[in-house]
Amino acid sequence: MTREYLFAGFGGQGLLFSGKVLAYKGLIEDKNVSWLPSYGPEMRGGTANCSVILSDEPVGAPIISYPDVLVAMNLPSLDKFEKSVKTGGYIFVDSSLIERKVERDDVNVYYIPATKLAGENGAPTLANMILVGKLLEVLGDYNMDTVKQALGKCVSARHADLLDLNLKMMEIGRDYKD
DSSP states (O other): OEEEEEEEEETTSSHHHHHHHHHHHHHHTTOEEEEEEEEOTTOTTSEEEEEEEEESSOOOOSOOSSOSEEEEOSHHHHHHHGGGSOTTOEEEEETTTOOSOOOOSSSEEEEEOHHHHHHHTTOTTOHHHHHHHHHHHHTTOOOHHHHHHHHHHHSOGGGGGGHHHHHHHHHHHHHOOO
C-alpha cells in the first residue's frame, strides 16, 4: 500500500516538521519513505509545503501530483491543492484560518480549528501537531508507541522539553470530534 501526503501553508506553521514526524513514523514501521520539503522564497510567512510518501514498495520519485491526503493550513494552499486530491482522498482544513468550505464532494473533509485549539491549550505554535493527530486517527494509523518514537527523533535535544507538549497536541487532535 502507498499513501501520499501533502502538508501546505505558510512558512513557520510547522509543516515541514509535521511531514518529518510522519516520515519517521513510517521508517519506524519499516515503510519505504520519501520526505520532500518545498519553500517559497520569502522564508517565514511565505509559502511552504511538504510531500511525504509512505509505501510498502520502493518509492520511485518524491514528487506528488495527486495526493491521497492534503493538510491545508491557509486559504492559498487549499485553493491551490484542493482539486489535486485523489477522489476518495482526505482533506484536513485548519478551520481557524480557513473560512471557506471544500467545494468537492468526492473527498473526505475534516474541519479542525487547530490554531484555536492550540492557543487554548497553551501551545499556539503547535496547530500542525493537532492536525497530524487528527489525520492519523481518521486513517486508523494512530499508534502511540510509534508516534512517541517519531517525535523523539524529530524534537531536537535543545527542545526536549517540548516533546510532551507536541504529544499532547497530537492527542488533542486525535480526540477532536468535528
